[in-house]
Amino acid sequence: MARLQQELQYVGPERRRAASYLELIAELIEAFARSDDLQQSLSLALHRIAAEMNAEAAGLFELEGDFDDAEATLVCRACVGPVDVLGLEIPAHAGIAGRALKRNKTELLADTARDLDYIAPSAIGIDYDIRSMICAPLSYRGERYGVVQLFNPQRPEARFASCDAEVLSVLASAAGFAISNTRLTRDLLEQTRMKQELELAAAVQRNLLPQLAEDAAIQGLNLPARGVSGDFYDVMPLPDGRTMFALADVSGKGMNAALIMVKAATLFRSFGKRVHEPGVLLARIEAELCETLAFGMFVTMVVGVYDPRQHSVCLANAGHLPSLWRDAEGGYHEFPASDPPLGVLRRAARNRYCENRFSIAGGSLYLYTDGATEARMAGGVMYGVEGLQHLIDANAAAAPAHRLHAIAETLRSGLRDDLTLLVIEDRAAAQPCRQRHRRWSAARLVAQTIPAQAGQLKIVRRLVDAAGRAAGASAEWSGELALAVDEACQNIIRHGYQNCPDGRIELSIRQRRDALEVELIDYAPKIGAEACKGRPLEQLRPGGLGMHFIRGLTDDVQFRSAPAGAGNRLVLVKKLNSPTHNGNEPTDSQQNERKRR
Amino acid sequence: MSVSVDEQAAAVTIYLSGEIDLESSPEARKALLNAVSRKKPLVVDLGEVTYIDSSGIASLVEAYQKAKNAKLDFVLTHVGDGVMRVLSLARLDQVFPIRR
Secondary structure, eight states, X not given: OHHHHHHHHHSOHXXXXXXXXXXXXXXXXXXXXXXXXXXXXXXXXXXXXXXXXXXXXXXXXXXXXXXXXXXXXXXXXXXXXXXXXXXXXXXXXXXXXXXXXXXXXXXXXXXXXXXXXXXXXXXXXXXXXXXXXXXXXXXXXXXXXXXXXXXXXXXXXXXXXXXXXXXXXXXXXXXXXXXHHHHHHHHHHHHHHHHHHHHHHHHHHHHHSOOOOTTOSEEEEEEOSSSSOSEEEEEEEOTTSOEEXXXXXXXXXXXXHHHHHHHHHHHHHHHHTTOOOHHHHHHHHHHHHHHHOOTTOOEEEEEEEEETXXXXXXXXXXXXXXXXXXXXXXXXXXXXXXXXXXXTSOOTTOOOXXXXXXXXXXXXXXXXXXXXXXXXXXXXXXXXXXXXXXXXXXXXXXXXXHXXXXXXXXXXXXXXXXXXEEEEEOSOTTOOHHHHHHHHTTOEEEEEEEESOGGGHHHHHHHHHHHHHHTTOOHHHHHHHHHHHHHHHHHIIIIISTTOTTOEEEEEEEEOSSEEEEEEEEOSOOOOGGGGSOOOTTSOOSSOOHHHHXXXXXXXXXXXXXXXXXXXXXXXXXXXXXXOOOSSSOOHHHHHHHHHO | OEEEEEEOSSOEEEEEEEEXXXXXXHHHHHHHHHHHTXXXXXXXXXXXXXXXXXXXXXXXXXXXXXXXXXTOOEEEESXXXXXXXXXXXXXXXXXXXXXO
């Protein structure tokens, strides 16, 4: 015993310091492990460290932001010493602290004056002189949380030594481990809470979808790819017996898209009670949506009204995928969007979107989101519109509700995105053609305003073609009328509006007893009928064929007086019984032309 | 509409497909005139064309005239009924060399 005491007397001050440091390390590690309040434990630990290591001042700085970000900062969360720097914010990439973080290594400056990276507190207006310091990173497995720093040993002439740096390094590691554990626990709790909230949000969204009777003519289906959906559909009966419907897809996925979807759905419900014109309703929804839509987000949406007595729909499509009409004979017709998505142009003053009215007599109209066409088949190939058509055909005999479920069931395993489907089935399907003709006599088959742009001509042709088919005409007959109307629209775009994309064309198609009458109204400067004669065909040159096609493919071309405010009104008439042009049997108008020559 | 070009030692073949209208005919015209500038006999395959309007016909006429001036052979192949109807409507069925 005496010998031991003797030996202890000879243990130098360095060894005694190291022994007490070991106790401190053990004590703090245990304190961190037991702690419920890490912030408080760290603050207490800093005071114990400063006292035990005889430091005049100490500071604990937390890293704010990602260290890879050049703008990241260090914020003082605890301090000891003559100057209170709690809350002080310093750049995370400068000075000794920046170096310690970057190297993820403890920095010892026995004499601060000898280190070129050292920045004196006076540089940021703090009146404190640092002679000697240690800075240790708080990190765990490469993740950086901040730094702990000790300043100036108590005795004025003393400097920190490498054993001090080693001790602080070990303490900082223990603190880093404690911080890491706390954050992991917090993240786990947060994840659980988010998951619960996501489930609640998904339930709220499901409740927004309409409850439809199983035998209703309009059926919808929504299958979210994750818990919540960026798609929605809605169906709303109107007092006059018609039904309004909508289908939309918000750009992006996840919670932000889901929130915008809820807003769009709510706007449709509330405005839809008073506004029954799809084009006007879309404009109203856009005006409201734009106020809150984050830049870069947009919504594609189709709004329509189905009239079961007229067997027709009126659609407005803002940037959404083409609507698909499957006619009574099983042929498909697409009606693409005529306007950009909501939130892209942000034209608040716009008062209506283009509307497109057409017959779906005897067929079904399908609206869908890209989840349907972008679903993958077993080999990884996308279904596409054709794949969707095959699925519709395969389930055509089933009732609408069952048909949608069967389609969704097939697509389910290959889904990459939310899937939403809506079908409007016209129930006057099985009527014989002749009766349908009578029903349609003098009826307006199409009434649509179209932007005067080359890219819209495809839509014009689809509309004319569908009207021809609805009137019972052959594909060839309808195709000829479509070409004639396309050519007339080209003339308006090129010569009337001089290719200025702001112009518009009002297209309407009516069925007379024995003919279809296509009316085109534009707002370009008036042109005389003389300018529309076309050129003699004997001259072989590239342009000028358009007017010749129009006259050759129709039975009558009339330049009628335009309504007030409009520029020109052109009416093309094609008799339903006029023979189609096959190169050998000229139509009447061509015979007349030959006689003139 | 889409365009593909197959250039062989003996001739250049241009395959046009889809709908050639006011929107897409500038692309068809560019491809046709490019092909003429190769100074080789030109074959224009219209087998996959589902629609052609006067602006598409105009592009064919222009390419045909340029080829003729350069004394190059120019022939339309796989002309379907729909395209044929439009050509005959413009009385071009008698002008263009057509290999059906």
